[in-house]
Amino acid sequence: MNIESPAPSNHCHVALRAGFASSGKPVFETLPARAVGPGCYELTGSPGMVEGCAAGDLLRVDADGVFQVERRGPNLCIQAFGEPPFDVESLESLISAFVPLGGLVEAPADRQFIVVTMPAAAGFPAVEAVMEMWAAGVSVPVEWGFSNVFGPDGEPLNWWQASEA
Numbered sequence: 001m002n003i004e005s006p007a008p009s010n011h012c013h014v015a016l017r018a019g020f021a022s023s024g025k026p027v028f029e030t031l032p033a034r035a036v037g038p039g040c041y042e043l044t045g046s047p048g049m050v051e052g053c054a055a056g057d058l059l060r061v062d063a064d065g066v067f068q069v070e071r072r073g074p075n076l077c078i079q080a081f082g083e084p085p086f087d088v089e090s091l092e093s094l095i096s097a098f099v100p101l102g103g104l105v106e107a108p109a110d111r112q113f114i115v116v117t118m119p120a121a122a123g124f125p126a127v128e129a130v131m132e133m134w135a136a137g138v139s140v141p142v143e144w145g146f147s148n149v150f151g152p153d154g155e156p157l158n159w160w161q162a163s164e165a
Contacts, residue, residue, distance in 0.1 A: 009034075010034045010035045010036070011033075011044070012032075012033055012034070012035050013030045013031065013032055013033060014030070014031055014033040014041045014043075014059070014061055015028040015029070015030045015065050016028065016029055016030075016031060016047065016050045016053075016059075016061065016065050016067050017050075017065030017066055017067075018047075018049040018050045019049075026064070026065065028065050029048065029049045029050045031043055031044075031045050031046075031047055031050075032044045032045040033045075033059075036058065039060055039061055039062070040059070040060050040061075040070065041059050041061055042056070042057070042059075043059060043073070045117075046075065046077040046104075046106075046116075046117040046147075047079075047115065048079060048106075048107075048108070048113045048114075049079075049113070050147075051079075051147040051148070052067075052069065052147065052148055053069055053147075053148055054073060054075040054076060054077035054117060054148045055073060055104075055117045056072075056073020056075045057069050057071065057072055057073045057075075057148070058071040058073070072148075072159040072160075072162075074119055074120055074121065075117050075118060075119060075120060075148075076116075076117075076118045076119075076122075076146055077115065077116070077118075077146065077147045077148045078116040078118060078127065078131060078144060078145070078146055079113060079114070079115055079145060080094075080114040080115075080116070080131070080135075080142055080143070080144035081112070081113050081142070081144070082111075082112075082113075082114075082138065082140040082142050082143075083140060083141055084140055085110055085111040085112050085140075086107065086111040086114060086138070086140065087111070087139065087140075090111075090134075090138045090139070090140070091105070091107050091111055091114060093134060093137070093138075094114060094116070094134050097133070097134055098116060098118065098130060101118060101119075101122045101126055101127070101130065102118070102119055103116050103117065103118040103119075103122070103127075104116070104117040104118075116131075120160040131144050
């Protein structure tokens with residue numbers, strides 16, 4: 001399930017399966033991408049619901065939205081969820097906190113979640129410090145985590161170590 005632009009620039013959107021609704025129907029997240037070949041896309045934005053990838057990753061995507069990472073890009077993806085949704089001030093404070101580290105902070109209009117795309121080179125301690133300080137000052141309960149750092153078994157994927165060498 002891919003939505004491709006007819007523009008010659010290869011910019012498009014790709015629908016990745018995020019999971020299943022309680023009805024059993026698949027749930028998709030549509031992300032900006034660049035088509036690089038049949039069924040192969042480079043993400044140009046990080047996901048807010050899908051786990052296992054970030055902007056800059058090269059993915060092979062099946063027709064049902066299931067994907068495999070063919071090549072890791074240089075970015076971490078951090079997803080944050082608040083209940084109730086985040087207010088504008090919370091979003092703006094996180095944007096300001098990540099500016100010095102070169103991070104991109106995004107959220108949908110309803111602010112149900114926040115996505116941070118951060119160069120892995122910034123380092124985990126710096127990212128964790130910003131997220132922990134921010135979460136402590138937000139007026140809603142926050143859950144946050146790295147969405148492309150751990151595998152299904154909870155073990156670190158360690159892909160960022162290859163880029164450090």
